[in-house]
Amino acid sequence: MRQRKAFLVPSLxxxxxxxxxxxxxxxxxxxxxxxxxxxxxIVIVVGYNFVTGDVGQLSMAQQGFFAIGAYTxxxxxxxxxxxxxxxxxxxxxxxxxxxxxxxxPTLKVRGQYLIMVTMAFSEIMRLVAVNWxxxxxxxxxxxxxxxxxxxxxxxxxxxxxxxxxxxxAIIMILVAWRVRRTKYGRAFLAIRDGELAADVMGLNTxxxxxxxxxxxxxxxxxGGNMFASSFGYISPDTxxxxxxxxxxxxxxxxxxxxxxxxxxxxxxxxxxxxLLRFAAGYYMLIYGALILLITLFLPGGVVGYxxxxxxxxxxxxxxxxxxxxxxxxxxxxxxxxxMMEALSSRSSFTKVPKRSxxxxxxxxxx
Amino acid sequence: MGQxxxxxxxxxxxxxLTSLGFxxxxxxxxxxxxxxxxxxxxxxxxxxxxxxxxxxxLILGLLLVMIAMVGVGIVFAFGVYRPLRNKPVRTVVIxxxxxxxxxxxxxxxxxxxxxxxxxxxxAPEPINVFGVSILPHNLYIFGITIAVMxxxxxxxxxxxxxxxxxxxxxxxxxxxxxxxNVDFIIITTWVLSALLGGLAGFLLAPLxxxxxxxxxxxxxxxxxxCIIGGFGSFPGAIVGGLFVGLAESLLAGYVSTAYxxxxxxxxxxxxxxxxxxxxxxxxxxxxx
Numbered sequence: 001m002r003q004r005k006a007f008l009v010p011s012l013x014x015x016x017x018x019x020x021x022x023x024x025x026x027x028x029x030x031x032x033x034x035x036x037x038x039x040x041x042i043v044i045v046v047g048y049n050f051v052t053g054d055v056g057q058l059s060m061a062q063q064g065f066f067a068i069g070a071y072t073x074x075x076x077x078x079x080x081x082x083x084x085x086x087x088x089x090x091x092x093x094x095x096x097x098x099x100x101x102x103x104x105p106t107l108k109v110r111g112q113y114l115i116m117v118t119m120a121f122s123e124i125m126r127l128v129a130v131n132w133x134x135x136x137x138x139x140x141x142x143x144x145x146x147x148x149x150x151x152x153x154x155x156x157x158x159x160x161x162x163x164x165x166x167x168x169a170i171i172m173i174l175v176a177w178r179v180r181r182t183k184y185g186r187a188f189l190a191i192r193d194g195e196l197a198a199d200v201m202g203l204n205t206x207x208x209x210x211x212x213x214x215x216x217x218x219x220x221x222x223g224g225n226m227f228a229s230s231f232g233y234i235s236p237d238t239x240x241x242x243x244x245x246x247x248x249x250x251x252x253x254x255x256x257x258x259x260x261x262x263x264x265x266x267x268x269x270x271x272x273x274x275l276l277r278f279a280a281g282y283y284m285l286i287y288g289a290l291i292l293l294i295t296l297f298l299p300g301g302v303v304g305y306x307x308x309x310x311x312x313x314x315x316x317x318x319x320x321x322x323x324x325x326x327x328x329x330x331x332x333x334x335x336x337x338x339m340m341e342a343l344s345s346r347s348s349f350t351k352v353p354k355r356s357x358x359x360x361x362x363x364x365x366x
Numbered sequence: 367m368g369q370x371x372x373x374x375x376x377x378x379x380x381x382x383l384t385s386l387g388f389x390x391x392x393x394x395x396x397x398x399x400x401x402x403x404x405x406x407x408x409x410x411x412x413x414x415x416x417x418x419x420x421x422x423x424l425i426l427g428l429l430l431v432m433i434a435m436v437g438v439g440i441v442f443a444f445g446v447y448r449p450l451r452n453k454p455v456r457t458v459v460i461x462x463x464x465x466x467x468x469x470x471x472x473x474x475x476x477x478x479x480x481x482x483x484x485x486x487x488x489a490p491e492p493i494n495v496f497g498v499s500i501l502p503h504n505l506y507i508f509g510i511t512i513a514v515m516x517x518x519x520x521x522x523x524x525x526x527x528x529x530x531x532x533x534x535x536x537x538x539x540x541x542x543x544x545x546x547n548v549d550f551i552i553i554t555t556w557v558l559s560a561l562l563g564g565l566a567g568f569l570l571a572p573l574x575x576x577x578x579x580x581x582x583x584x585x586x587x588x589x590x591x592c593i594i595g596g597f598g599s600f601p602g603a604i605v606g607g608l609f610v611g612l613a614e615s616l617l618a619g620y621v622s623t624a625y626x627x628x629x630x631x632x633x634x635x636x637x638x639x640x641x642x643x644x645x646x647x648x649x650x651x652x653x654x
Contacts, residue, residue, distance in 0.1 A: 052456070058455065058456050058459060105635075105639050106635070108642060109638055109642050111455065112392075112398055112455075112589075112593070112597050113593055113597065113644075115398075116589055116590060116593045116634070117593075117634070117635055117638060119586070120590065120631035120632075120634055120635055121631075123586070123627070123628070123631055124631050124632060127625065127627055127628035128628060131624040131625055241582070241586075245460075245463050245467070248459075248460055248463075249460060249464075252456070252457075252460050256456075281471075281474070281475060282471070282475070283471075284467055284468070284470065284471030284474070285471035285472055285475070287464075287467060287468075287471075288464045288465065288466070288467030288469070288470075288471060289464065289468050291460060291461065292461045292464035292465055292468070295453075295457050295460050295461045295464065296450070296453075296457075296461060299453075299457065
């Protein structure tokens with residue numbers, strides 16, 4: 001443990017220092033803009049992780065909430081004289097409210113039905129943004145959205161916005177990290193690992209899923225506010241289905257079910273277009289192929305792979321860190337097997353197969 | 367009213383074909399294929415290349431498109447299905463979206479960004495039937511859709527290959543033990559899916575301008591149709607397709623052209639609130 005601490009403190013310090021000096025290293029506004037974009041996506045994807053990574057419900061609604069958050073801030077700060085922070089509060093309230101309202105009926109459906117309903121929700125939001133000209137400015141969007149400002153401080157330069165958003169992103173990550181250690185965080189994982197079992201244990205699964213949906217929506221609302229106020233211009237084009245795909249790809253490529261995965265995925269896919277700039281017209285081709293290959297060959301994402309690498313190779317061989325002592329109780333079977341055994345031993349005297357067919361079928365199914 | 371019904375029914379027929387092709391792979395091999403729309407797109411682009419650029423007659427063009435789609439189906443069976451067959455559903459969804467993005471990019475490189483179109487089947491002037499003017503193309507759509515459905519029904523109900531396909535869909539392992547060549551049946555399923563998608567693309571091309579995004583839009587509508595009908599059900603896919611086509615047309619005519627897609631999706635959500643399994647969905651208990 002002490003070894004780990006000795007390792008953690010300097011690396012944390014180095015990380016903070018690096019984050020602080022990053023914008024000073026970037027010479028052009030374009031690169032600073034990318035930093036800001038990465039922070040925005042970090043907030044959105046960390047939020048998305050609640051529903052899709054932790055609870056394991058494949059939702060396509062995140063970009064709909066992102067759109068609502070962005071439009072709420074944009075409309076309030078341009079048409080009324082509301083300051084930026086009031087727009088942020090409004091974005092959080094509105095997306096949280098919509099998230100809970102939408103979550104209640106949609107989370108009763110599952111699997112492909114949930115995918116379709118959440119996709120339909122996002123598409124409806126985009127189509128409303130295109131067609132409700134009086135409120136959203138139609139396809140032309142909303143321009144001249146004021147930059148962030150709090151208590152007389154105006155964050156107009158890219159560097160200032162970066163520091164502000166860095167603070168916001170860290171706060172949101174800490175919130176997410178804290179939520180995972182509450183009863184809700186544990187309930188999320190319980191539903192992912194076995195919804196029926198969680199239900200039987202007395203967990204109100206629909207309620208817990210709505211909480212996850214609400215949290216995801218709030219994070220997307222914050223991301224929407226950051227997006228609208230830092231770019232100064234939004235249009236419905238930003239909120240198409242490709243945005244949903246991007247958010248989902250960020251989570252899966254980074255590694256679903258972990259905050260670090262969400263952060264890493266958001267950073268990788270923000271910078272990927274830059275790394276592949278030489279490909280020009282072939283970029284989308286490479287992007288599509290990369291998504292396919294990473295999901296096929298790195299099922300736990302980049303972070304999952306790094307963890308595996310650390311535990312199997314780096315920690316024991318390179319850094320000579322002894323593996324943790326084995327836990328006191330190592331179950332021979334998982335709970336389901338034990339239950340199957342208990343149930344079947346009552347009625348039959350044939351030997352119970354090590355893995356019953358029901359268990360095998362259950363694991364193979366969708 | 368009659369006019370709206372006819373055009374809605376024509377679009378609905380195309381959606382029904384698209385939905386059948388979309389749902390067939392899910393029912394047989396459990397793959398939710400988000401790259402399916404690109405089969406529709408490829409069918410439409412192949413058709414424009416053959417008929418418009420190479421000036422072939424439409425029927426020959428259709429024949430060649432179908433042959434090309436057989437190839438596309440085989441490529442999907444090996445390139446998409448084989449690596450994804452035992453993966454969880456989210457992996458399948460995002461991986462097939464990756465395939466979809468790559469195929470769209472490929473189409474952009476080959477066919478360029480400009481919209482293309484195809485001449486209609488039959489004369490371009492509408493004919494008058496009981497006071498409703500109908501494009502002959504729409505009549506062809508009705509005829510072809512009905513013919514395809516009868517053929518599919520015959521295939522599934524009357525031929526041994528259809529029975530084998532049903533057996534594989536129910537339990538691939540048991541089917542293999544019964545001596546069925548499961549790999550061949552699965553490839554056939556993918557070819558069938560590609561044929562239906564390509565045909566839908568061919569019929570769609572004269573009605574809309576074809577760009578690289580046409581496939582994803584078509585897939586979204588097919589997905590919605592399958593969900594309304596009950597996912598995994600063939601009658602459900604057909605009824606759902608017709609329903610979405612008619613709803614779109616009537617909503618555009620009586621409510622708002624701009625909001626027709628938004629309203630159709632809203633209708634879908636409302637339907638699912640009352641029928642969470644769709645119209646023809648199997649009411650199955652959850653497995654423990």
